[in-house]
Amino acid sequence: MKDLQLNSNAMLPLRDVVFQTLREAILTGDIEPGERLMEIHLANQLGVSRTPIREAIRKLELEGLVVMTPRKGAIVASITEEDLKEVLEVRVVLEMLAMELACKKINGEQMDGLKRALKEFQDVIDLDDPNKIASKDEAFHDCIYQATGNSKLMNLLNNLREQMYRYRVEYIKDISSRHSLVEEHILMIEALEKRDIASGTSVIKTHILNQQERIIQNLRKEKAIHGSK
Amino acid sequence: MKDLQLNSNAMLPLRDVVFQTLREAILTGDIEPGERLMEIHLANQLGVSRTPIREAIRKLELEGLVVMTPRKGAIVASITEEDLKEVLEVRVVLEMLAMELACKKINGEQMDGLKRALKEFQDVIDLDDPNKIASKDEAFHDCIYQATGNSKLMNLLNNLREQMYRYRVEYIKDISSRHSLVEEHILMIEALEKRDIASGTSVIKTHILNQQERIIQNLRKEKAIHGSK
DNA sequence: AAAAGGTATTTTGAATACACTGTACAAAAA
DNA sequence: TTTTTGTACAGTGTATTCAAAATACCTTTT
Numbered sequence: 001m002k003d004l005q006l007n008s009n010a011m012l013p014l015r016d017v018v019f020q021t022l023r024e025a026i027l028t029g030d031i032e033p034g035e036r037l038m039e040i041h042l043a044n045q046l047g048v049s050r051t052p053i054r055e056a057i058r059k060l061e062l063e064g065l066v067v068m069t070p071r072k073g074a075i076v077a078s079i080t081e082e083d084l085k086e087v088l089e090v091r092v093v094l095e096m097l098a099m100e101l102a103c104k105k106i107n108g109e110q111m112d113g114l115k116r117a118l119k120e121f122q123d124v125i126d127l128d129d130p131n132k133i134a135s136k137d138e139a140f141h142d143c144i145y146q147a148t149g150n151s152k153l154m155n156l157l158n159n160l161r162e163q164m165y166r167y168r169v170e171y172i173k174d175i176s177s178r179h180s181l182v183e184e185h186i187l188m189i190e191a192l193e194k195r196d197i198a199s200g201t202s203v204i205k206t207h208i209l210n211q212q213e214r215i216i217q218n219l220r221k222e223k224a225i226h227g228s229k
Numbered sequence: 230m231k232d233l234q235l236n237s238n239a240m241l242p243l244r245d246v247v248f249q250t251l252r253e254a255i256l257t258g259d260i261e262p263g264e265r266l267m268e269i270h271l272a273n274q275l276g277v278s279r280t281p282i283r284e285a286i287r288k289l290e291l292e293g294l295v296v297m298t299p300r301k302g303a304i305v306a307s308i309t310e311e312d313l314k315e316v317l318e319v320r321v322v323l324e325m326l327a328m329e330l331a332c333k334k335i336n337g338e339q340m341d342g343l344k345r346a347l348k349e350f351q352d353v354i355d356l357d358d359p360n361k362i363a364s365k366d367e368a369f370h371d372c373i374y375q376a377t378g379n380s381k382l383m384n385l386l387n388n389l390r391e392q393m394y395r396y397r398v399e400y401i402k403d404i405s406s407r408h409s410l411v412e413e414h415i416l417m418i419e420a421l422e423k424r425d426i427a428s429g430t431s432v433i434k435t436h437i438l439n440q441q442e443r444i445i446q447n448l449r450k451e452k453a454i455h456g457s458k
Numbered sequence: 459a460a461a462a463g464g465t466a467t468t469t470t471g472a473a474t475a476c477a478c479t480g481t482a483c484a485a486a487a488a
Numbered sequence: 489t490t491t492t493t494g495t496a497c498a499g500t501g502t503a504t505t506c507a508a509a510a511t512a513c514c515t516t517t518t
Contacts, residue, residue: 011299012299013299013500013501013502014501014502015287015501015502038468038469038470039469039470040468040469040470041469048502048503049502049503049504050470050502050503050504051280051501051502051503051504052501052502052503054284054470054471055283055284055287056287058244058284058287058288059287059288059290059291061288062288062291062292063291070241070242070245070470070471071242071469071470071471071508071509071510072469072470072509072510072511073469073470083381086379086380086381086382087381089326089330089379089381089382090323090326090379090381090382090385093322093323093325093326094319094322094323096322097318097319097322101318150315150318150319151315152312152315152316152318152319153315153318153319156319156385242470242471242472243471243472244471244472267498267499267500268499268500269498269499269500270499277472277473278472278473278474279472279473279474279500280471280472280473280474281471281472281473283500283501299500299501300478300479300480300499300500300501301479301480301499301500302499302500
C-alpha cells in the first residue's frame with residue numbers, strides 16, 4: 001500500500017474525507033485487491049481515530065469496493081472477469097438509454113460543452129499521459145450523462161464506470177485503440193446533433209463492447225503475470 | 230415513528246442488525262419521509278449504543294434512503310414524483326434486459342420455480358392482504374432475476390424496486406389492476422417458454438409502465454391528502 | 459519433524475467520554 | 489414591540505476505552 005494522505009477538504013466531516021481518500025486509493029490501485037484494511041493502521045496513517053475510518057469502510061462496503069467478513073475486517077474487493085462481464089452487460093443498456101435520452105433532450109449549451117470536451121480529448125490523445133486521456137474521456141461521457149436529465153441514471157453509470165476504473169488506464173495505454181475512440185466520439189456527436197437515436201445507441205453500444213474486449217484482454221494478461229509470481 | 234425493535238439476527242454484528250431494522254422501517258413507512266433520525270433516541274429505543282446506529286446510518290446514506298446534512302444529522306429521504314420517474318425510466322430498460330437474458334438462459338428447474346411462483350401469486354390475488362400479494366409478486370419477479378445469472382443486475386433491480394417499496398402496497402389495493410397483473414405474468418411465462426425475447430421484453434415493459442401509472446396516481450393522491458393537512 | 463494445544467498479541471465490535479456546533483429561548487437594549 | 493446577544497441545551501463529530509474474538513507464536517507432545 002502506498003502512503004496515503006487525506007484529501008483535506010477542511011469543511012467536510014472527517015469520515016467523508018476518509019471515505020473519498022480510501023475510495024480513490026482503491027480505484028487507482030494504491031491499495032490492491034485482496035489487501036486488508038486495518039482500522040488502527042489506517043487511523044495512524046491518516047492521523048485520525050478509528051471512528052471515522054470505520055464509518056468510511058461501511059460506505060465502501062455498500063459500494064462493493066470492499067468485502068467485509070464479520071470479526072475479521074475488510075479487504076479490498078477483487079474483480080473477476082465474470083464480474084466485469086456482468087457489469088458491462090448492464091452498462092451497455094444503461095449507456096444506450098443515456099444516449100437515447102440525450103438525443104431527445106440535449107440543448108445547445110450542452111452540445112457546446114460536448115464539443116469542447118471532444119476537443120480537449122483530441123488535444124491530449126497523442127500525449128503519453130494515460131491518466132489525462134482517461135479523465136478527458138470521462139469528461140466527454142459525463143456531458144452525455146448530464147444531458148439525460150436523469151440523476152439516478154447518472155449515479156448508476158458513474159458507479160458502474162467506477163467498477164472498471166482500475167483497468168481504465170491500462171487499456172488506454174493500448175495506443176492502437178486511441179484513434180478509434182476519437183472516431184466513435186465524433187460519431188456520437190453527429191448522432192446527437194441529428195437527434196438520431198438509432199445510430200447514437202448503436203455507436204455507444206459498440207463503443208462499450210470494444211472497451212470490454214480490451215479490458216478483458218488486459219485483465220487476462222494481468223492475471224497471467226500475477227498468477228506466475 | 231412507530232416503536233422499533235431489533236430484527237435480532239443474533240449472529241450478525243449489531244450494526245448490520247440496526248441497518249436492516251432501520252431500512253425496513255423506512256421502506257415500510259414506519260419511519261416517515263422527512264422524519265429525523267436522531268442517534269441517541271434510536272440508540273435508546275433499540276437498546277444499543279450510538280456507534281452501531283451511526284454505522285448503519287452511513288450505509289443508509291449511501292443507499293439514498295436518508296439524507297445527511299453535516300452537524301444536523303440524517304432525515305429520511307422523501308421521494309418526489311420526479312425521482313420516481315427517473316427510477317422507472319432506468320428500471321424499464323433493466324427489466325427488459327433481465328427478461329432478455331432470462332429468455333436466453335432460463336433452465337427447466339427455474340421455469341418450474343417460476344410456474345410455482347405464479348400459482349402462489351394466483352392463490353393470494355383475491356385475498357384482502359396486499360402485503361401478501363406484494364410479496365408473492367416480488368417472488369415471481371425474483372425468479373426471473375435469478376434466471377439472468379447476472380448478480381450485479383439482480384442487485385440493481387432489487388435496489389430500484391426497493392425505492393418504490395413504500396408505494397407498492399398502496400397500488401395493489403387497487404383491485405381492478407390485480408387481474409391484469411396475473412395476465413401479464415402469464416404472458417411473461419409464455420414468452421420465456423418460447424424463448425421469445427421480443428414479446429417478453431414488450432410484456433415486461435408495459436408491465437412496468439402500467440405500474441408507474443398507478444403508483445404516480447397514488448403518489449399524487451397521497452400528496453394531496455398530506456398537503457391539505 | 460509434525461501436530462496439538464495454550465498463551466500472548468492483534469484486531470474488530472461496541473460503549474462511553476469529551477469536544478464542538480447549532481438552535482432555542484430568554485433577557486436586555488434599541 | 490422588535491432586535492440583538494448571551495446562555496443553556498440538545499445533538500453530532502471524534503477520540504478513547506473496554507470486551508470479545510481471531511490470529512500468531514511458542515511450547516509440548518507424539
